[in-house]
Every structure is written in C-alpha cells, then in structure tokens.
Amino acid sequence: MNVSFYIAIRYLFSKKRQNVINLVSFISVCGVAVGTMALVCVLSVFNGFQGVIEGLFSNFDPPLQLSSSYGKCFEPDSVKHLLEHEYVDTYCEIIEDNALVQYADKQLPLKVKGVPSNYTAINNIDSILIDGSFYLDDPHVNTGVAGVGLVRALGASVHFVEPLWLYVPKRNAKVNLMQPDKAFHREFLYLSGIFMVQQEKYDNNLMLISLPLARKLFEYPTQVTAIELKLKDGIDYADAKTELAALLGEEYVLKDRYEQQAEFYSMLQIEKWVTYLILSFILLIAVFNIIGSLSMLIIDKKNDVLVLRNLGASDLTIKRIFLFEGWMISIVGAIVGVILGLLLCFLQSQFGLLSLGGGEGFVIQDYPVKVQALDVMIIFFTVIIMGFLAAIYPTNYFYKKQ
Numbered sequence: 001m002n003v004s005f006y007i008a009i010r011y012l013f014s015k016k017r018q019n020v021i022n023l024v025s026f027i028s029v030c031g032v033a034v035g036t037m038a039l040v041c042v043l044s045v046f047n048g049f050q051g052v053i054e055g056l057f058s059n060f061d062p063p064l065q066l067s068s069s070y071g072k073c074f075e076p077d078s079v080k081h082l083l084e085h086e087y088v089d090t091y092c093e094i095i096e097d098n099a100l101v102q103y104a105d106k107q108l109p110l111k112v113k114g115v116p117s118n119y120t121a122i123n124n125i126d127s128i129l130i131d132g133s134f135y136l137d138d139p140h141v142n143t144g145v146a147g148v149g150l151v152r153a154l155g156a157s158v159h160f161v162e163p164l165w166l167y168v169p170k171r172n173a174k175v176n177l178m179q180p181d182k183a184f185h186r187e188f189l190y191l192s193g194i195f196m197v198q199q200e201k202y203d204n205n206l207m208l209i210s211l212p213l214a215r216k217l218f219e220y221p222t223q224v225t226a227i228e229l230k231l232k233d234g235i236d237y238a239d240a241k242t243e244l245a246a247l248l249g250e251e252y253v254l255k256d257r258y259e260q261q262a263e264f265y266s267m268l269q270i271e272k273w274v275t276y277l278i279l280s281f282i283l284l285i286a287v288f289n290i291i292g293s294l295s296m297l298i299i300d301k302k303n304d305v306l307v308l309r310n311l312g313a314s315d316l317t318i319k320r321i322f323l324f325e326g327w328m329i330s331i332v333g334a335i336v337g338v339i340l341g342l343l344l345c346f347l348q349s350q351f352g353l354l355s356l357g358g359g360e361g362f363v364i365q366d367y368p369v370k371v372q373a374l375d376v377m378i379i380f381f382t383v384i385i386m387g388f389l390a391a392i393y394p395t396n397y398f399y400k401k402q
Contacts, residue, residue: 004317008324011297024293029333031286032383036337037344039279039379040371044345046272047375048368053199053268054257059124060197061257062092062228063237064244069253073223082247087231087240090121094226095214100167101207103154110150111206112166114214122228125195125208132158132193136210142189148196149204156191163188166209168217185217280382287330287386294326294394322395330387334380342376345369 012025066082068074076083076093083091095114100107117137120126125134129145136143144164151157156164166187173183189209197203215221231240237256245254258265298305308318347353352366 002320003313004320005324007321008328011301011321011325012328024289024296025329028286028289028293028329029336031289032283032330032333032387033337033340035279035283035286036334036379036383037341039276039283039382040338040341040376041344041369042275042279043272043375043379044341044369044371045367046268046275047370047372050265050268050272051370052364052368053264056128056198057257057261059128060195060202061260062122063231063257064229064241065255065260066227066229066248067225067253067255069251073220073225074252075222076224076227079227079248079252082244083227083229085244085247087235087244089230089232090118091227091229092116092119092122093211093224094228095211095218095220095223096225097168097214097218099217101150101154102165102167103156104162106154108150108153112168112214112217113206113208114211114218115208116211119208122230128195128197129193130196132191134208135192136208138192142187142209142213143192144189144207144209145193145195146191146207147203147205148194149200150207151191151194153204158191158194160191163190166207166217171219185219187213187217189213276378280386283383284386287383287390290326290329290387290390291394293329294322294391297325298322298394319395323391326391326395327384327388330384330390334383334387337383338376338380342371345371 066079073095082088093116096111099110099112101110115136119136120134125145130148132145134145136145146156154164156162166185166189168185170183170185195202231237241254241256248254305318344353348367348369354367355365356367
C-alpha cells in the first residue's frame, strides 16, 4: 500500500489532538453526502416527471409524423414509395388547420384535425377519453371529439341536442360586408367524445373530425398537411427514421415523438440542468468544509510532518498525505450520498413517501422518480472533482507555512 495513502487513512479515522477536527471532518462528509443525495433525488424527480409527460404525449402523438418542409400541404402520392416501405405497418392521412367554433353564443378559435377511420391504429386515444367514444364515421350526422378544456370553455358536452358550428374561411373568397358569412365554409357537428391529454395545447385548442369533413371545410380534395406513421413491431424507430428520412430528401420532414414536442422537451432539459447547476453551487458550499478540515488537520499534524521529514520522507510524499485525506472525505461523502439518494428514490417509487396533494383529478398522486445511470455518474464525478480541487488549496498553502 502507498505510504501516503496508508497514513491518510490513519489520520481520517484516528483521534486528533483537537476533538473539533474530528467533528469538522464528520460534518464535511455529511455535507457532501447530503448535497449528493439532494442532487440524485431532484434529478430523478425531473426524470420521473418527464417520463409521465412522455406517457401522456405517447397516447396522442404518432410515433412518426411526415410533413412538408416548404409548404403547408402536399400530395400523398409524392411519398408513396415511403408509405409502401417494408418498415411501415400503417399510416394516416391528416389535415390540420385553424378554424372557429361556435356553440350557442360562445365562439373560440381552435385547431381542427381531420383524421381517417383507422386513426386509433396510430395512437391510444381511446385510453384518454373521459366521456363518450371515438366515433367520427356516422353516415347521418357529423361528429367530433374535442379536448376537455375546449368543451368546458364552450359549455358543451356529449349528447347535447344543440350542435357546434365550425367556420373556415373560403380560399380566395371576397368578403361581402352585407353578407360576411358567405366568405366562410360552415358545418355543424355533435360531440361524440371528450379527451384529456393533460396538456393545454391539446385539451384547450384541438378538435378531431372525420377526414372527409376536413377536406370539405379546408378545400383539400387530395392534399394532406401531414401523414402519421406507425412501424411494424420489432423495428428500431431511431434507425428506421434515419433510413426513411434519407429516402425523402430535403423536401419533407420526418419527426419522432421527441421532435414533435421539441420545444417542450428542450424546456424540461433546461430546467433540469439549471436546477443541477444551482444545487451544485450549494454543494460547493458544503465542499468548503473540506478546506477547513484539512487546514486544521495540517496544523494539528505539524509535529508529525517534522518527524516524517527527519525520516527521509519527501515533500511530495507528505503533501500527498493531506491530499488523500481531502479526497477520501469527498469520495466517502459522494458514495454515502449516492447510496442514500438511490434508497430514497426506491422508497418513493415503492411507497410514495411524498405526495403531490392534488387529489383524485391528478394524473399521478405521488412524486414520480426515475433514476438514470448517466445522471448518477455525472453527480458522482461532479462531487469528486469539487472535492479534489478543494483539497489542493489548503495542502499547498498551509504546507508552505510549515
């Protein structure tokens, strides 16, 4: 065993002349451990919330979405080679555009999304319906499925006798001030279902209607604004997306679920790592205890340093003793903190120790946690590097004073 390392271990666990040094060393380990534990728990909670949100989006967003790079719409035949690719299991032609909805005396702008009859094969919308059913193919009357926030804002509901009216401006139509309604396509429909994604952009602003009705309203006889795809089971989406995108060229954009919500996921990541940075500064304050602990230890072991010099120990060997001492404090604190953090995350996931307190209407009742190995490694090495740097200063400064 290295002599410096052996002596450092003896110093770490032996009783000092001043009991306060033992106390400061213990506080240093505890401070590093608590800071490390906090980082593990907080980042795991962020990961947990992201997992919950991904689950909500996956019920509605398609696995892959194809759209035009340069225009609002395109002809499906132009990408026929992609739709017939061996990877593709099923696809849906989509028309999505802005409209105005009226119910009684209330009017609201919204997004209208026309979907085909096989739309449920792409996503799990049936699992997020809170009232009614997903039924858009009634041969006798137009029906729609709307977000819960939109329905509440209108004061409507499923099975109401009074219909909703959709207004869409006609293309290239001149507005007659005497008869402004002539400049709009106008269709009525009844609500067949209400969905809740727990995301404002969908719940408050979206209505699904049949694709034929959307073609009539928006005057897209053959064009689509997007095509949503689902691949066959067992195919890796990341690799398949790269291969399929290469077939399309620059005229089209193929997005996975993360890219469809790129701004939202980017915001989550920024919040996560800003929180990590803030907690790292708090951890840095705890690491300063190592400086105080080592400074007091060097002063306490002044006579030992003289003895070691007389026995022929080099200055580098003696400096390493105190460096190893500081590094061991940070390592022990980091290991203990990671273990405690993982333990708390496990207990939270199994027993729900901390509740959100949102009642039965919330998607989850307890704080979600999801531990990621990369996060734990980043936290561990962050603590270790901080501890190493903290040990260098007092060792160099006070050793010169000896």
